[in-house]
Amino acid sequence: xxxxxxxxxxxxxxxxxxxxxxxxxxxxxxxxxxxxxxxxxxxxxxxxxxxxxxxxxxxxxxxxxxxxxxxxxxxxxxxxxxxxxxxxxxxxxxxxxxxxxxxxxxxxxxxxxxxxxxxxxxxxxxxxxxxxxxxxxxxxxxxxxxxxxxxxxxxxxxxxxxxxxxxxxxxxxxxxxxxxxxxxxxxxxxxxxxxxxxxxxxxxxxxxxxxxxxxxxxxxxxxxxxxxxxxxxxxxxxxxxxxxxxxxxxxx
Amino acid sequence: xxxxxxxxxxxxxxxxxxxxxxxxxxxxxxxxxxxxxxxxxxxxxxxxxxxxxxxxxxxxxxxxxxxxxxxxxxxxxxxxxxxxxxxxxxxxxxxxxxxxxxxxxxxxxxxxxxxxxxxxxxxxxxxxxxxxxxxxxxxxxxxxxxxxxxxxxxxxxxxxxxxxxxxxxxxxxxxxxxxxxxxxxxxxxxxxxxxxxxxxxxxxxxxxxxxxxxxxxxxxxxxxxxxxxxxxxxxxxxxxxxxxxxxxxxxxxxxxxxxxxxxxxxxxxxxxxxxxxxxxxxxxxxxxxxxxxxxxxxxxxxxxxxxxxxxxxxx
Ligand SMILES: [Fe+2]
Ligand SMILES: [Fe+2]
Ligand SMILES: [Fe+2]
Numbered sequence: 428x429x430x431x432x433x434x435x436x437x438x439x440x441x442x443x444x445x446x447x448x449x450x451x452x453x454x455x456x457x458x459x460x461x462x463x464x465x466x467x468x469x470x471x472x473x474x475x476x477x478x479x480x481x482x483x484x485x486x487x488x489x490x491x492x493x494x495x496x497x498x499x500x501x502x503x504x505x506x507x508x509x510x511x512x513x514x515x516x517x518x519x520x521x522x523x524x525x526x527x528x529x530x531x532x533x534x535x536x537x538x539x540x541x542x543x544x545x546x547x548x549x550x551x552x553x554x555x556x557x558x559x560x561x562x563x564x565x566x567x568x569x570x571x572x573x574x575x576x577x578x579x580x581x582x583x584x585x586x587x588x589x590x591x592x593x594x595x596x597x598x599x600x601x602x603x604x605x606x607x608x609x610x611x612x613x614x615x616x617x618x619x620x621x622x623x624x625x626x627x628x629x630x631x632x633x634x635x636x637x638x639x640x641x642x643x644x645x646x647x648x649x650x651x652x653x654x655x656x657x658x659x660x661x662x663x664x665x666x667x668x669x670x671x672x673x674x675x676x677x678x679x
Numbered sequence: 680x681x682x683x684x685x686x687x688x689x690x691x692x693x694x695x696x697x698x699x700x701x702x703x704x705x706x707x708x709x710x711x712x713x714x715x716x717x718x719x720x721x722x723x724x725x726x727x728x729x730x731x732x733x734x735x736x737x738x739x740x741x742x743x744x745x746x747x748x749x750x751x752x753x754x755x756x757x758x759x760x761x762x763x764x765x766x767x768x769x770x771x772x773x774x775x776x777x778x779x780x781x782x783x784x785x786x787x788x789x790x791x792x793x794x795x796x797x798x799x800x801x802x803x804x805x806x807x808x809x810x811x812x813x814x815x816x817x818x819x820x821x822x823x824x825x826x827x828x829x830x831x832x833x834x835x836x837x838x839x840x841x842x843x844x845x846x847x848x849x850x851x852x853x854x855x856x857x858x859x860x861x862x863x864x865x866x867x868x869x870x871x872x873x874x875x876x877x878x879x880x881x882x883x884x885x886x887x888x889x890x891x892x893x894x895x896x897x898x899x900x901x902x903x904x905x906x907x908x909x910x911x912x913x914x915x916x917x918x919x920x921x922x923x924x925x926x927x928x929x930x931x932x933x934x935x936x937x938x939x940x941x942x943x944x945x946x947x948x949x950x951x952x953x954x955x956x957x958x959x960x961x962x963x964x965x966x967x968x969x970x971x972x973x974x975x976x977x978x979x980x981x982x983x984x985x986x987x988x989x990x991x992x993x994x
Pocket of ligand 2: 726755756759835839
């Protein structure tokens with residue numbers, strides 16, 4: 428792959444993680460367990476879609492084919508989406524939602540922090556602009572893991588099974604493929620091994636505080652970064668893209 | 680002066696007359712308190728039930744910019760709910776109690792949210808008309824005699840006028856768009872216009888609570904006055920968009936200096952109020968489900984907070 432294509436792919440991965448997780452969280456708007464969580468999660472969805480938008484704008488620039496952020500969000504098909512499988516998993520109950528969020532936010536915080544040292548000025552600017560929000564998410568979901576883990580017996584059990592269920596999807600975030608390696612070599616991308624160590628440390632500490640067991644590492648479910656998704660993803664895209672597909676080429 | 684009931688009532692009335700706000704710790708007549716709890720909680724319920732018809736378009740919004748705008752709006756509505764529940768709590772009713780009254784159908788919320796949002800244009804129409812109508816009412820309520828309610832309204836009004844502009848702008852994009860988009864906008868306007876007029880409540884002659892609320896300076900304008908201001912403000916906005924309000928009797932009345940408008944279908948209004956609107960059952964079902972399924976989460980948060988407090992004490 429040419430440099431530009433690699434960078435395009437790399438930016439899409441970051442953007443798609445934000446877009447698809449933002450979408451999942453936004454499905455919950457108005458359906459949460461309390462007004463405070465409804466507001467908190469809607470705010471997180473809003474931040475994530477906001478990050479996705481600037482990242483897709485940049486991806487479109489990098490690609491240089493005249494596509495826009497909206498073209499990339501609404502007119503790509505499933506194989507061209509590069510988010511990790513973790514973020515497309517359904518919301519489930521509140522513990523499932525929080526487990527997914529916590530594993531991702533912890534990764535995302537360290538990822539964005541590292542991205543502020545990238546050689547790519549645009550990514551640095553985006554990371555610096557988003558880090559405050561990403562930090563807030565990182566704290567928010569960790570606090571909920573602690574509350575649910577160290578809450579009632581019922582919430583403890585639900586939080587533990589939620590972690591156990593989603594755990595196989597966490598590993599993909601740290602599996603570096605050719606794109607990751609090339610971007611790292613060029614000083615643009617982030618060292619996923621370094622992030623993994625930071626992630627492990629934080630996750631271990633939070634789970635301990637939450638009186639939860641860290642699930643055993645087993646299979647790593649992966650493929651999203653290469654556009655090989657779970658069946659869930661088709662329905663996610665059907666919903667996100669419906670208007671643009673039904674009414675092509677219009678301004679809204 | 681002795682605190683006889685007469686004296687207390689006189690003091691309360693003197694405050695109202697002098698336009699001094701009534702505050703949570705002040706003595707107030709029982710009926711004043713009850714009226715406020717009913718009205719403020721009803722208003723709070725409207726904010727959170729209102730999140731549903733709009734929230735249902737977040738995942739399908741046609742552009743990222745619109746998705747972000749809608750998410751921000753719906754988040755604001757949740758915040759309005761929060762301020763209003765807090766204001767109602769100052770009157771001695773718990774939030775759980777208010778939720779239970781909403782979920783059981785005992786408490787009401789604005790009937791407008793019992794209509795469905797069928798197309799993207801409905802999101803424009805809701806912002807433009809429903810938030811627009813809400814503002815008419817809420818600007819008045821910034822001067823309500825009960826302090827916490829009036830102050831909550833000041834914060835809310837700023838955001839509502841932003842919502843109204845956003846809705847108008849969504850509708851404008853459609854009105855200036857393709858023939859299909861324009862048709863979508865007109866159809867949404869046709870469906871939302873009359874329910875929006877009904878938002879102000881029954882005519883003054885029919886309104887059970889109005890007169891007392893005005894005497895207590897909770898309300899400052901009658902339902903019909905507010906409705907008229909809304910019509911007068913909205914007609915030129917529709918004209919500017921090149922859209923037609925679905926009322927053949929609508930015309931400028933030189934003598935009154937207002938627009939005349941056609942008869943409102945009050946049978947429909949009462950049917951929806953009493954539970955027979957297209958979405959009443961759905962809305963309550965969703966609220967009940969969220970509340971019931973969220974019980975373990977709220978319990979966990981409480982249990983954890985108690986454990987924390989306990990540990991702090993023992994340290
Ligand atoms: Fe409102
Ligand atoms: Fe509101
Ligand atoms: Fe609003």
